[in-house]
Amino acid sequence: xxxxxxxxxxxxxxxxxxxxxxxxxxxxxxxxxxxxxxxxxxxxxxxxxxxxxxxxxxxxxxxxxxxxxxxxxxxxxxxxxxxxxxxxxxxxxxxxxxxxxxxxxxxxxxxxxxxxxxxxxxxxxxxxxxxxxxxxxxxxxxxxxxxxxxxxxxxxxxxxxxxxxxxxxxxxxxxxxxxxxxxxxxxxxxxxxxxxxxxxxxxxxxxxxxxxxxxxxxxxxxxxxxxxxxxxxxxxxxxxxxxxxxxxxxxxxxxxxxxxxxxxxxxxxxxxxxxxxxxxxxxxx
Numbered sequence: 001x002x003x004x005x006x007x008x009x010x011x012x013x014x015x016x017x018x019x020x021x022x023x024x025x026x027x028x029x030x031x032x033x034x035x036x037x038x039x040x041x042x043x044x045x046x047x048x049x050x051x052x053x054x055x056x057x058x059x060x061x062x063x064x065x066x067x068x069x070x071x072x073x074x075x076x077x078x079x080x081x082x083x084x085x086x087x088x089x090x091x092x093x094x095x096x097x098x099x100x101x102x103x104x105x106x107x108x109x110x111x112x113x114x115x116x117x118x119x120x121x122x123x124x125x126x127x128x129x130x131x132x133x134x135x136x137x138x139x140x141x142x143x144x145x146x147x148x149x150x151x152x153x154x155x156x157x158x159x160x161x162x163x164x165x166x167x168x169x170x171x172x173x174x175x176x177x178x179x180x181x182x183x184x185x186x187x188x189x190x191x192x193x194x195x196x197x198x199x200x201x202x203x204x205x206x207x208x209x210x211x212x213x214x215x216x217x218x219x220x221x222x223x224x225x226x227x228x229x230x231x232x233x234x235x236x237x238x239x240x241x242x243x244x245x246x247x248x249x250x251x252x253x254x255x256x257x258x259x260x261x262x263x264x265x266x267x268x269x270x271x272x273x274x275x276x277x278x279x280x281x282x283x284x285x
Contacts, residue, residue: 018051018129019263020274022151025158026167028138031189032157034228035251036135037065037237040095042255045239048130052091053098053122055147056137060100066091067235070099077121078114084121092240096129098122126271139167140174149179150274153261155219158200159190165204176212184214185261187254188221197221220254222247 023039025032040052054062063070070089076082089097134151137144148154154175158168175181186204188197197220205216222228227245231238239248 017127018125018132018271019153020132020134020151020271021153021155021258022055022134022136022148023155023157024136024144024148024171025138025156025164026140026169026171027164030138030157030159030161030164031222031228032138033062033065033135034232034237035157035187035189035222036062036133038239038248038251039255039258040066040091040133041093041237041239042252043131043133043259044093044095045252046255046259048259049128050095050131050133051088051098051125051129052095052133052135054100055134055143057100057143059137062135063089063097063099064235065232066095066097066237068097068099070097073099073101074118075101078117084124092237122271129271132271132274140171145171145174145178149175149181152263152274153185153258154181154183155185155187155258156204156216157187157189158204159188160196160200165200168204169207172208172214173212176214182214183217184208185217185219185258187219190224191221193223194221197223219257220250222250222254 023032023036036052040050043050052062052066054060056062057074060073068089068091070087072082072087072089074087077084077087084098087098089099091097134147136147148171156168156172158164172181172184175184186201188200191197191200198218200221201216201218205218208214208216223246225238225245225247227242228238228247231241234241238245239251242248
């Protein structure tokens with residue numbers, strides 16, 4: 001597969017602010033980053049200008065899931081050797097990636113100076129995209145939680161493994177207790193079919209609603225599909241490599257449901273406000 005070019009041309013401005021969607025999980029290994037890469041392309045196929053951000057800044061791998069090899073990343077921004085526009089990387093089917101950096105402790109634990117530098121840079125992207133899609137880090141570290149709670153739409157990814165459900169509950173508990181989160185969306189991943197997907201939803205939503213007072217809305221499931229494993233080996237999203245597979249159909253359906261969700265009041269929209277909320281939450285925590 002040929003490599004995509006590593007810079008983007010300046011897109012035309014949109015009249016509305018971008019919608020911010022965070023994809024999170026309580027633990028690693030549940031297929032979250034694969035979900036993000038495929039949703040980004042599915043959104044683009046439905047006409048959205050998508051900016052996908054690797055929110056796991058120090059252990060970034062969204063570029064791998066998208067089959068990209070960025071020449072630059074956020075480390076270059078913090079070192080002041082590149083601008084935000086030079087870092088942006090063109091991905092499959094017109095999406096744009098804001099790449100993190102793998103194996104850097106300092107990026108995983110940004111200080112106040114670098115947080116503001118990132119905020120100011122990304123703020124310049126306001127109105128250039130319809131969607132900011134964030135692949136948050138796994139677990140309940142402060143970066144992962146803060147990225148999630150600052151977004152307009154929080155999507156949790158969980159699979160049938162009891163540890164996945166327990167960690168998803170823990171992640172939602174932190175958001176509810178520390179930040180007052182009242183609603184999340186759920187994707188059941190790596191399930192055998194519709195029944196097992198419903199079981200994942202029922203188990204998690206019952207606990208979360210009873211003990212945390214948080215509503216869980218079910219977006220649907222992504223089945224165990226051999227096409228996903230083949231696409232992963234080929235370093236291509238399954239919706240690109242195997243568009244007729246059942247998993248691809250499920251992902252396209254989930255993308256449509258997310259786009260149909262209420263975007264929230266206009267005063268809560270946009271990349272600019274997202275970053276202000278993000279910085280404010282970290283200062284308060």
